[in-house]
Amino acid sequence: MLLALACTTGCPGDDVPAVDTTGEDSTGGSSTGPSTVTTPTTVTMTGADTSTGGMDTETESADGSSSGGPSCGDGVVDAGEDCDGADLGGMDCMGRGFDGGDLGCNDDCTFDESMCTLNCGNGMIDDGEECDGDDLGGMDCVTYDPAMYYGGELGCNDDCTFDAMMCVTESCGDDMINGMDVCDGADLGVEDCTTQEYMPGVFFDGGTLACAPGCGMFDTAGCYVCGDDTIGGPEVCDGTDLGGEDCITQGFEGGTLACDAACGAYDTSGCFACGDGVLNGAEECDGTDFGGESCGSLTPFPGGSLGCNLDCTIDTSxxxxxxxxxxxxxxxxxxxxxxxxxxxxxxxxxxxxxxxxxxxxxxxxxxxxxxxxxxxxxxxxxxxxxxxxxxxxxxxxxxxxxxxxxxxxxxxxxxxxxxxxxxxxxxxxxxxxxxxxxxxxxxxxxxxxxxxxxxxxxxxxxxxPDPNNCGDGIVTFAEDCDGANLGGESCTSLGYLAGGTLACDGGCVFDTSLCDATEGICGNNTIENDGVVPDEVCDNKELNFTTCEDLGFVGGSLDCSFPTCSFDIGECSNSVIAVCATPAAAIDDAAPVNSTITVPVGSGNVADLDVHLDITHTWDADLDITLTHDATGTSIPLFTDLCGSGDDVFAFLNDEANGPANCVAPVAIEGNITPEAPALLSTFDGELAEGDWTLNVVDDAVNDSGTLNRWCIYITP
Known part of the structure; x- marks a missing residue:
């Protein structure tokens, strides 16, 4: 370890370690002669450019030997040796000018100072230091001298003592917390009402906290707490303080009003009134509470349903x-x-x-x-x-x-x-x-x-008596309508997109002659669209070859709404696993077509499964279509020989659909439909979704052919 210690004028009397040099001449240049090992000695500085004490002594010959002389290594410090093995001659790191550490001995009997340490300046507080560099030990100006300072920046001197030159002295009333201040004017630190105790262990709920004169404590007069029997802040009530309200002012007939535990609302559970569903006072009934009475107990009829009038009297009608x-x-x-x-x-x-x-x-x-x-x-x-x-x-x-x-x-x-x-x-x-x-x-x-x-x-x-009295204004079993009573129906509810005026004829049958059919009649299985709003985008099972994907969803079964003939996206979803294939495979007479799609590993279990089919084919009754989950062997027929001479398939097969295919042109098997009974797609429910799924299409007759354009499965895991 090489130590370079220097002292300028004004440092007399300091003892410092001399510099070890090996292989250099006295001028600091590279040595060109034999190597020497110089034993450091203590140099006592007595003044500028003046030194006393021993001089460096050459202890080895010029042949480069590092044996330390004939006695180096015998464990005893001899003349010319700093140390010998464990014998350090009573010297330690502090004696060598360091702050601590472990002094050692080199093989050449010179001191090994590599494990000695100088602490001040190492950035860590050691024994005897107040600070060291940026390490202030968690202190700041206020904690350093709270009676003197309220802020500022505490520093550390080169001798590892605190430097308070940048600390600022105390002043209450300047809207800044400093010194012994708990608060100061508008400066409350991070405190508010909710951090202040109303009583030990109970804190205020809110309000406006202030600073008391003298900056020594908080003023909680503007704070409030639920439970002190005094309405404060946003409280509706507080304990017994109901703000003058009672059950009657709250719209009940009587009872005992209370305040809820959060002081945010009245507790009316102790109040009663006709219509609250609880039998009280002079009430015969309330809602469905008849006090144990029934038709059999109150009338000669064997059964039926009691009713409760608005005034809480029983209706036996x-x-x-x-x-x-x-x-x-x-x-x-x-x-x-x-x-x-x-x-x-x-x-x-x-x-x-x-x-x-x-x-x-x-x-x-x-x-x-x-x-x-x-x-x-x-x-x-x-x-x-x-x-x-x-x-x-x-x-x-x-x-x-x-x-x-x-x-x-x-x-x-x-x-x-x-x-x-x-x-x-x-x-x-x-x-x-x-x-x-x-x-x-x-x-x-x-x-x-x-x-x-x-x-x-x-x-x-x-x-x-017969209630079918056409003309009495009451719609009954044998009537569509009666006079002005249309039973809630209108031209629009019957599917006339442009509306119009629905009437009732003398026989209590709907008269649609004044309904406007110019924009189409929803429900006739024909998409009527003249470009003038309102227009149909679908009609009954006819979907105009549109899918949930076309409408921005991941997948699902598209349907058509009645009476608006707009798309019903209720079963479209972004949560399904949609896997599709577009084989464009020819469907020839008596020749089966198989198409396989693969659901990724880790797709979970099947909770619901729908199938989309897009097939061009004349005479749909030739087709038998089966879906198989190859991994489990589970297989169901989707439909067999369906819809006679009808053409083409564009369908979403879905257990939850409203019925099977209607076999109406132009696309015979179309829309959101159920598989042909008794088949159910729920047969696959609970199975692991991953793996291959195969669609098998068989044309079991001659003369008609077609193409399997596209098919998909939509799995809800």
Whole structure:
């Protein structure tokens, strides 16, 4: 280790290590003669350019030997040796002018100072130092001398002591926190009301914090806390302080008003009023709460549904004739499971004036279910429940078109009366003539994993004189309309894009003569587009060869909305895995065509699968089309010999579609359709999606041929 220490005039008396030199001459140039080893000695500086003490002594011969003399290595310091082995002659690093470290001995019996250290200036605080370079040990001007300084920049001198030259002295009232200041005017540091304690362990909720005179403490007079029984800040109420409000001023009939725990709203759970669904005071009923009463307990009728008037008195007009079945049939759990049951109703002796349907089903996740009732003789169906209420369990509901609200999504769903989802209405059966009838309930489970039981269901009737009185303004079973009562229909709702005026003729049948057909009639399976808005972009199953991808989605099954004939993108998605092939493969007579696509590894399990087919082919009834998942061997026929002499296929096969192909030209198999029954794409649900999928197309007759243009699978993992 070479040390170069210099001292200018004014440093007399300092002892410093002399410089070791090896292989250099006295002028600092390169040595041209024999090498020498110079033993350093202490040089005592007594003045400028003056030195006393020993001089460097040449200890070796000019032959370059580094043996240190005949006695070097015997472990004893001899004349001419600095040290010998472990014998350092009582010397250490500090004796050599360093701050610490481990002094050693070279093989030539000279000191080895390579492990000695000079601490001040190494950037780290060592023993005896206040600081070292930028290392201030976490100190600043304020912590260095809080009585003197309130800010500024603390430094470190060359001798590793603090330099406070840039620190600034204290001053309260200058809007700056300094010195012993807790705050100063508008300068609150990082504090606000929420950091201040209202009482030990309880902090204020908000408000305006200030600094008290003297800068020694905060002023919390402008802060507020929920729970001190005093309304403050944005609080609506606080404990017993209700701001003069009570249950009556809140719109109830009586009770005890309270304040919620967050002081942000009134707690009206102790209040009561007609319409809150809880039977109180002089009320006969409230909502669906009839206090245990029923049609059987209040009227001579065997069943039916009680109603509750707006003034919370009971309405017995819904009591009538009730016919029930307790099938105990399984519902689900496999996707696509259909549960059906029928009730035979004898002649009632009069016309039907009202119909309600009661359903009691145990089922986890009722959002999987569609529930439909059908009058078999007229083949008239009404959907009563449409996958509502998500993961709520069980159903106990009386469907009544007069209920005014859909089922309450609590367990069990409904727990009372409920209306039907639009456009369903049980009023469609009002006016049915007397006679025996059969009623059918259908429950479709649309997802795997959850199942249950149809415990009981009932059809409840009210009867009376023939309500089919055309001209009385009431639309009944045998009528489209009645006078000015069009049953909520209009030219637009019937598919006339340009609108017009719908009327009712004298026979209570719709009169569409004043409906405007110039922009097309949605629902006639013909896309009518003259370039003048409104125009049709699709019609029924006809999609004009458009896909979800064309509309900017990753994939999915496109449909057409009625009565607007606009695209229904409800099943288009950016979350599906879309894999397509465009084989442009010829479909020849009796020759099978196979096309394979590969779903990437790691695509998860199939939760839902749709298939898109684009095929040009005359006489579609020649075609048999099958989809196979090669990895599992699972295979289903998508359709076989469908639509007779109709041409071409542009379809989205989807279990959730509204029915099969309609076989209407120009494209016979088109639109969002279900596979040909009984095939279900849900057969693939739960399988790993990855791997090869093969579409097999067979033309099983002669004379007609075509092309498999493109096909896709859309997988929801």
């Amino acid at each position: 819904g009591c009538g004739y009730t016919f029930c079945s307790t099938p105990g049939s399984a519902v689900g759990p496999a996707e696509g499971t259909i549960t059906q049951d029928t009730i035979a109703v004898p002649a009632l002796g009069a016309f039907v004036t009202d119909v309600n349907v009661y359903v009691d089903a145990s089922h986890t996740w009722v959002g999987d279910l569609d529930v439909t009732v059908r009058h078999v003789e007229s083949n008239s169906s009404q959907q009563m429940f449409d996958e509502a209420c998500g993961n709520v369990d069980n159903m106990l509901v009386t469907f009544d078109s007069a209920a005014g609200a859909p089922p309450a999504c609590v367990s069990p769903v409904g727990n009372g009366m409920a209306s039907l989802p639009d456009p369903g209405t049980l009023d469609a059966y009002t006016g049915m003539p007397d006679g025996a009838s059969t009623w059918e309930i259908t429950i479709l489970d649309n997802a795997d994993g959850d199942g249950g039981t149809l415990n009981e269901w009932c059809v409840d009737f009210q009867i009376g």
